[in-house]
Amino acid sequence: MKRLPPLLAAGALLLFLQAGPAWADTVRYRLGPSDGSISFKATSRLVDADGRFHRFQGEVRVDPKALEQAVVSFAIDAASVDTGILRRDNHLRTEDFFHVSRFPQITFASRRVAPADGKVLVTGDLTFHGVSREVTVPVTLEFSAGALRAPGEFTIRMSDYG
Helix, strand or coil, X not given: CCCCCXXXXXXXXXXXXXXXXXXXXXXXXXXXXXXEEEEEEEECCCCCEEEEECCEEEEEEECCCCHHHCEEEEEEEHHHXXXXXXXXXXXXXXXXXXXXXXXXXXXXXXXEEEEECCEEEEEEEEEECXXXXXXXXXXXXXXXXXXXXXXXXXXXXHHHHC
16 A cells, blocks of 8 residues: 655644533633544645544633633544545554554644634644644634634644654
């Protein structure tokens, strides 16, 4: 099987989050497959692939009046990768890529959030394949009737994560 590309764009991180219990003006939004999606586009010289992860969970805590105090965290079940080609998905689960038996989760934990140019920059640690790197994800926030829509996209190099 051809190797999948060294560049992975975790695109269309589209989350429809439902409000949970609130304290002060901060609202907690749960994150899961019924609330949105986490997808990717992998590109290389050999082959491109689009895919998604079916199992993930996390939360966003945010006060719409104080975005810089927001906290975002989530965990993705790496074995839930789906590119639509079972043989490729099984290969992605091996030690050549996600090595899901050793590194079952891909996680993100925000460090800071900053409004910028009509978007919000969410910076945090992405841990993938046992390696943590700081990434910044520009997202657009849309609050409505107890829900938060937060599409964003960022690019990583697989080689940066071993």
